[in-house]
Amino acid sequence: MSETSFTAAIVQMRSTIDPSRNIADMSDLVARAAGNGAQYVQTPEMTGALVQDRTALMAMLHDEDNDPVVAASADLAVQHSIYLHVGSTAIAVSGGKVANRSFLFAPDGSVIARYDKIHMFDVDLDNGESWRESRTYEAGNNAVVACLPFAWLGLAICYDVRFPALFRNEAESGANVLTVPAAFTRQTGEAHWHVLLRARAIENGAFVIAAAQGGTHQDGRETYGHSMIIDPWGKVLAEIPHDEPAVATARIDVDASRVAREKIPNLRNQRAFDVEVTAEAKHADALV
Numbered sequence: 001m002s003e004t005s006f007t008a009a010i011v012q013m014r015s016t017i018d019p020s021r022n023i024a025d026m027s028d029l030v031a032r033a034a035g036n037g038a039q040y041v042q043t044p045e046m047t048g049a050l051v052q053d054r055t056a057l058m059a060m061l062h063d064e065d066n067d068p069v070v071a072a073s074a075d076l077a078v079q080h081s082i083y084l085h086v087g088s089t090a091i092a093v094s095g096g097k098v099a100n101r102s103f104l105f106a107p108d109g110s111v112i113a114r115y116d117k118i119h120m121f122d123v124d125l126d127n128g129e130s131w132r133e134s135r136t137y138e139a140g141n142n143a144v145v146a147c148l149p150f151a152w153l154g155l156a157i158c159y160d161v162r163f164p165a166l167f168r169n170e171a172e173s174g175a176n177v178l179t180v181p182a183a184f185t186r187q188t189g190e191a192h193w194h195v196l197l198r199a200r201a202i203e204n205g206a207f208v209i210a211a212a213q214g215g216t217h218q219d220g221r222e223t224y225g226h227s228m229i230i231d232p233w234g235k236v237l238a239e240i241p242h243d244e245p246a247v248a249t250a251r252i253d254v255d256a257s258r259v260a261r262e263k264i265p266n267l268r269n270q271r272a273f274d275v276e277v278t279a280e281a282k283h284a285d286a287l288v
Contacts, residue, residue, distance in 0.1 A: 009038035034080035048089030087181020116140025189224025214243030232260035
């Protein structure tokens with residue numbers, strides 16, 4: 001890396017079911033972020049469209065080479081001379097399924113990295129919400145760490161944040177900035193968003209950048225917003241403290257990750273271990 005600091009921006013959106021409208025909104029917000037001096041700009045999960053209806057989603061899909069969100073994002077990276085991280089958009093893949101795919105674009109418009117969301121959000125919430133991402137989306141199999149001139153970025157998407165091993169493996173592979181673009185539901189966001197993101201930063205001695213969807217969407221879902229940038233000590237450097245579309249920036253000194261890891265060297269100190277389940281516990285489980 002040739003630099004040790006950079007300005008990062010989080011773009012908070014309220015994506016609709018119309019990709020063309022979302023592209024226009026993304027373009028305006030990315031331009032605002034670049035105008036504020038950002039060298040790296042991150043948009044949320046499902047920047048291209050938030051569509052609950054599977055039939056409607058499948059009807060609007062494109063493969064990567066023909067996707068309008070991908071094309072527009074490449075143009076924006078060139079136009080503003082930035083590293084643009086599109087948190088994700090839906091991409092058609094083989095077998096009639098869909099990839100929830102992140103793209104990281106260089107200032108020349110080329111794709112530096114792609115990441116397909118590994119962990120599918122298959123849950124039933126207390127308020128009656130039920131989600132089965134695996135019915136539509138094909139889970140990814142590979143963690144991704146991308147090297148920029150000023151940082152090593154570990155890629156993840158939304159629900160991935162609940163799986164610490166992903167971030168630990170990325171940190172061990174050199175990532176000093178972890179990314180979590182998201183469309184967190186309002187219910188889970190109010191309960192867990194802040195603490196999960198701060199935990200991933202603290203336990204890995206890394207910055208966390210998380211651009212989010214926010215508000216009540218055209219397809220009826222509600223997302224939490226509160227996009228954030230967090231330092232390796234768990235301090236929130238920037239937050240959009242609501243669910244409206246907006247932009248926030250923070251200056252990131254990547255060397256702070258090295259300092260944090262020297263103070264708390266848990267990446268070095270961890271050891272392999274086995275789990276022993278006592279005979280009493282096995283017996284108790286058999287009685288349940």
